[in-house]
Amino acid sequence: MTEATFVEAVNRTLAHAMREDERVIVLGEDVAEGGPYLVTAGLAEEFGRERVRNTPISEGAVCGVAVGAAQSGLRPVVEIMFIDFITLALDQLVNQAAKAHFMSGGQLSVPLVLRTQGGSGQRNGAQHSQSLEAWLTHIPGLKVVMPSGAADAAGLLLSAIADPNPVVFVENKSLYFRKERLTDPPEPIALGRANTVRAGRDVTIVALSRLLGDALEAASRLAQDGIEAEVIDPRTLVPLDLETLANSVRRTGRALIAHEAVAAGGFGAELAAQLQAAAFDYLEAPIQRVGAPFTPVPVSPPLEDAYRPGPDEIVRAAKSAMEWGEYDAEPWDHGAIAPP
Amino acid sequence: MWRIRCFEERVAQLKRTLVVHGLIHLSIGGEGVAAAVCGQLRDDDAVYSGHRAHGHAIAKGAPIDRVMAELMGRVDGLCQGIGGSMHLVDSEHGFMGATGVVGGNLPLALGTALTQHLLGSDEVTVAFFGDGAVQAGHFNETINLAALWKLPVIFVCENNGFAEFTSREEHSTVERVSDVVAPYGFERATVSGSDVPAVYDAFGAFLAKARRGDGPFLLECLTYRRRGHYEGDQQKYRDAAAEVQWRERDPIARLTDFLIEDEVVDERTVAAIEREAAAEIEAAVQFARDSPFPDPAITADLVYAK
Numbered sequence: 001m002t003e004a005t006f007v008e009a010v011n012r013t014l015a016h017a018m019r020e021d022e023r024v025i026v027l028g029e030d031v032a033e034g035g036p037y038l039v040t041a042g043l044a045e046e047f048g049r050e051r052v053r054n055t056p057i058s059e060g061a062v063c064g065v066a067v068g069a070a071q072s073g074l075r076p077v078v079e080i081m082f083i084d085f086i087t088l089a090l091d092q093l094v095n096q097a098a099k100a101h102f103m104s105g106g107q108l109s110v111p112l113v114l115r116t117q118g119g120s121g122q123r124n125g126a127q128h129s130q131s132l133e134a135w136l137t138h139i140p141g142l143k144v145v146m147p148s149g150a151a152d153a154a155g156l157l158l159s160a161i162a163d164p165n166p167v168v169f170v171e172n173k174s175l176y177f178r179k180e181r182l183t184d185p186p187e188p189i190a191l192g193r194a195n196t197v198r199a200g201r202d203v204t205i206v207a208l209s210r211l212l213g214d215a216l217e218a219a220s221r222l223a224q225d226g227i228e229a230e231v232i233d234p235r236t237l238v239p240l241d242l243e244t245l246a247n248s249v250r251r252t253g254r255a256l257i258a259h260e261a262v263a264a265g266g267f268g269a270e271l272a273a274q275l276q277a278a279a280f281d282y283l284e285a286p287i288q289r290v291g292a293p294f295t296p297v298p299v300s301p302p303l304e305d306a307y308r309p310g311p312d313e314i315v316r317a318a319k320s321a322m323e324w325g326e327y328d329a330e331p332w333d334h335g336a337i338a339p340p
Numbered sequence: 341m342w343r344i345r346c347f348e349e350r351v352a353q354l355k356r357t358l359v360v361h362g363l364i365h366l367s368i369g370g371e372g373v374a375a376a377v378c379g380q381l382r383d384d385d386a387v388y389s390g391h392r393a394h395g396h397a398i399a400k401g402a403p404i405d406r407v408m409a410e411l412m413g414r415v416d417g418l419c420q421g422i423g424g425s426m427h428l429v430d431s432e433h434g435f436m437g438a439t440g441v442v443g444g445n446l447p448l449a450l451g452t453a454l455t456q457h458l459l460g461s462d463e464v465t466v467a468f469f470g471d472g473a474v475q476a477g478h479f480n481e482t483i484n485l486a487a488l489w490k491l492p493v494i495f496v497c498e499n500n501g502f503a504e505f506t507s508r509e510e511h512s513t514v515e516r517v518s519d520v521v522a523p524y525g526f527e528r529a530t531v532s533g534s535d536v537p538a539v540y541d542a543f544g545a546f547l548a549k550a551r552r553g554d555g556p557f558l559l560e561c562l563t564y565r566r567r568g569h570y571e572g573d574q575q576k577y578r579d580a581a582a583e584v585q586w587r588e589r590d591p592i593a594r595l596t597d598f599l600i601e602d603e604v605v606d607e608r609t610v611a612a613i614e615r616e617a618a619a620e621i622e623a624a625v626q627f628a629r630d631s632p633f634p635d636p637a638i639t640a641d642l643v644y645a646k
Binding site for chain 1: 417423427439440444448453455478642645646
């Protein structure tokens with residue numbers, strides 16, 4: 001075991017995968033220089049600039065090159081520097097990568113990992129702070145992974161690189177410099193297995209990526225009020241471990257889904273629909289959703305801080321679920337997260 | 341070329357009776373490019389095409405009966421009937437795929453060329469595209485990357501003068517596609533796509549260099565699209581006068597005349613080639629008709645590779 005930041009965990013895992021398999025290459029803007037968060041630092045020095053390829057600012061073609069390389073025998077890990085720029089690569093991701101295996105009747109496969117990072121919190125503004133993962137979960141053929149910390153990032157990335165399908169690996173910039181203990185070399189964590197991080201009997205909190213830490217903090221505060229929350233990290237949105245989530249909700253009778261993305265049309269909506277179908281008879285309260293309001297991300301610090309969902313919102317929504325049906329209960333304000 | 345011509349004429353008929361499905365884009369008039377290019381490639385060379393792909397697939401070696409079955413949505417089609425006309429793939433013969441999004445195939449082809457380069461093979465990749473793709477962002481991004489990375493890819497533009505319903509001069513101020521890439525400094529050429537020996541020679545020269553790992557190259561072939569953008573296109577934009585010159589532009593007629601003149605073949609041999617092609621297509625239609633539609637359960641199984 002060793003201690004490492006999220007950035008170091010991803011970096012070491014990439015290096016490990018490249019040492020193990022010469023078909024693994026890394027490409028993207030500035031990757032040979034390490035990139036803005038130094039996730040790929042040192043790779044070009046160890047593996048050379050043929051396998052660690054700097055690219056021009058051409059997200060569409062670069063993603064397409066990675067798809068073409070993947071379906072011809074390489075295992076590319078392509079980086080889109082900010083998830084906001086994935087808009088420029090979506091044709092290749094959605095129309096080519098996701099459909100190649102299907103449209104070819106199984107002749108082609110696309111063992112591609114697209115690494116990117118999203119999330120607010122660094123005053124980067126509306127075009128460098130988004131959480132767009134829900135779009136990708138709507139596309140059959142893509143897998144979508146959202147690690148919540150360094151150890152999971154390492155294990156999930158290893159599985160993503162080994163997977164024969166296109167996997168979008170969505171990191172969160174707020175997690176990048178948080179340290180965790182992890183194994184060295186990394187051990188794979190299977191895609192499609194949720195992680196029950198805290199056990200509890202009263203309410204199930206399903207938390208994605210950065211919101212996992214906030215959910216654990218919220219659970220500690222709720223415990224002081226006698227509410228025992230179970231906190232689960234689904235780890236991967238596609239494939240989704242519905243069984244683990246639904247089993248928990250059947251036990252607790254209450255569910256809350258927390259993510260950083262805009263709540264409206266977010267992955268929480270899909271999770272809520274699937275959970276109510278799987279556990280309807282057990283529900284004591286409507287499924288709560290905590291997400292960002294229906295606005296772009298502002299820069300001004302107090303405004304961005306207010307925008308970001310966190311432990312306070314999770315505590316309020318959990319209490320709303322617990323108090324549902326009581327005479328003086330105040331429902332969690334869904335108005336803020338709904339579109340007009 | 342005759343096999344492609346017969347195949348596509350038959351497909352046009354079958355489309356009218358809805359035996360083949362979906363949007364059908366025919367290459368009648370442009371078969372010379374497919375034949376002259378793919379005829380020089382090996383099975384392990386890769387070819388990518390666009391939406392007008394039947395000729396490229398057939399010329400690259402895809403079994404014609406399985407191409408027909410694919411267009412008819414049958415389980416014995418190249419892609420089990422899942423892909424259809426715009427998404428033909430025959431990986432065994434290096435036909436890595438057609439794509440229905442104009443220009444979307446270009447970076448894919450570069451990715452395969454990158455694989456060939458990194459694995460140190462002498463294989464090459466060819467990307468077919470039309471002049472309409474040149475105005476797409478993917479084209480310029482891919483050309484820049486290809487020039488930068490010097491990969492063994494040959495871009496073959498079939499410039500038929502129309503992007504869907506609209507003539508080239510309404511889409512761009514640059515008439516020649518080979519001029520669009522001029523600043524990048526790699527080798528390029530423009531030839532008549534109706535002149536099969538000219539296409540053969542120009543492509544062959546690029547291919548020999550690409551085999552040694554050089555690249556990229558761009559070959560622009562000026563072709564004539566005899567039919568509409570797709571089957572059912574009313575073609576109100578077409579110039580009637582162009583039809584009169586059809587015989588001069590028909591690559592098959594021109595090559596036939598040339599070969600007969602040079603006494604390489606006689607008219608009996610030509611007639612025999614035509615008959616053989618027609619018989620092969622009828623057998624392909626029968627093969628496809630005899631093939632069942634796929635079981636609906638296969639769609640869910642094909643979403644993810646295992």
